[in-house]
Amino acid sequence: MSADHFLELRGITKRYGEVLANRDVDLTLERGEVLGLLGENGAGKSTLMNVLYGLAQPDEGEILREGRTLRIRSPRDAIATGIGMVHQHFMLIPVMTVAENIVLGEEPRSGPMLDRDEAMRRVEDLSQRFGLAVRPDARVEDIGVAQQQRVEILKALYRGAQVLILDEPTAVLTPQEAQDLFRTIRSLTESGTSVIFITHKLNEVLDVADRVEVLRRGEVVSSLPAKGATPQELSRLMVGRDVLLEVEKQPRSPGEAVLRLEDVSVTDERGVDLLSDASLEVRAGEIVGIAGVDGNGQSELVEAIAGLRRVTAGRITLDGRDITRASIRRRIELGIGHIPEDRQHRGLVLDFTLAENIVLHDHAEAPASRFGWMRWRWIMNHAAKLLTEFDVRGGGPRTRAADLSGGNQQKVVVAREVSGDPRMLIAAQPTRGLDVGAIEYVHRRLVEERDRGRAILLVSFELEEIRALADRILVMFEGRIVAEFGPDATNERLGLAMTLGEAGAAA
Secondary structure: OOOOOEEEEEEEEEEEEEEEEEEEEEEEEEEOEEEEEEEEOOOHEEEEHHHHHOOOOOEEEEEEEOEEEEEEEEEHHHHHHHHHEEEEOOOOOOOOEHEEEEEEEOOOOOOEEEEEHHHHHHHHHHHHHHHOOOOOOOOOHHOOOOHHHHHHHHHHHOOOOOEEEEEEOOOOOOOOHHHHHHHHHHHHOOOOOOEEEEOOOOHHHHHOOOEEEEEEEEEEEEEEEEOOOOOHHHHHHHHOOOOOOOOOOOOOOOOOOOEEEEEEEEEOOOEEEEEEEEEEEEOOOOOEEOOOOOOOOOOHHHHHHHOOOOOOEEEEEEEEOOOOOOHHHHHHOEEEEEOOOOOHHOOOOOOOHHHHHHOOOOOOOOEEEOOOEHHHHHHHHHHHHHHHHHHOOOOOOOOHHHHHHHHHHHHHHHHHHHHHHOOOEEOOOOOOOOOHHHHHHHHHHHHHHHHHOOOOEEOOOOHHHHHOOEEEEEEOOEEEEEEEEEEOOOOHHHHHHHHHOOHHHHH
């Protein structure tokens, strides 16, 4: 390899016990280049970036900057060498202002105190230089996710980042916000900043990247120019086979209403409305999609239906039976399945085995139990069957859930909830963090369940997912259901309703 690459990872190998996360990985990045990094869950992308950012140390290999070896033992070392990272889950302090978050740890001071005026001036200068408009005096808790992302990027730039790692940066953005981010990335590269762009969204990689690096099972399988590449080609490189990127779904005539909400409201402990007068119904053999920017009442809607949050007004019925005050256990017994958006805190018990997690709901009932005794042979066989059917990789029935990748943890949750034969299935962010192969599988299963007569409520921040799967789309804004669309609605129309509410829906 040439010694004049702006940044180079050479022969990186990283093991965790017997697991080989990266094997002899070579990666180069030029000044002002956007490099798209693709791979399945468990392909080694995160490990590789953790090595680059100092969160993990390689067993073999080296990192070079313009031919000189770098010693990166910690994120502090990475930042000192001009490498910044914007994580998928932002690292901001909500009660502090934008300016305070950006300068934190490197504050301008007037004596022993923070010089707030100087901090504000520096942030304003930085935001103007890079075209990242923010309000330095706004509290982080009062701004939207797109603005928070800008704050994270400015934080890295304030510390002199010349290489910026963006991890799933569009996961919670509307289409319009994602386009704004792409413009920001192009502006950064024009000023000489290099960007590593990690995402599962193939079309985004092709839109914004100059070059694409594909990892599979810890190794680089291809490095190719983004220009001329296709989603089909990239997915084949990632998974090692052809992947069906379009959801095959035939029109169906839905049956009777299974779930019905009538003017349902939810308030917090201060009496503030989190969900206001929500009315909807989901019929047998139908997928109803809920679209909206994160934090607009979707989580509260799901929690109210699943019994995780108390309803303060209105009524919820399942097959005509009032379940407004029913317990979680009773709702499960009556036929509600729930794929939660937070698989690690609400979907799984991470210290339990996969077999234990699969029978979590019904371990005390036949056939998992008899006369008060758990039937472990049946449980193990049942778990093994489901792990195979749902293509869960990385372990068997006795494997701890914590030892699986996030994508495979999600498959375990989907397997448990679908195999429980629910009348009504809530799927909240069912493919968050999954690779294209796993997404293909989950999408196909949801459509199959719909075709078997299941009523499905799908909540997702991915508009392409909503449009591909849903028979009807409801948009939520500030705790209200503000619009209904068919699956042929454009991203632009949905995005306007998501960001402007009823005014956007009418535009």
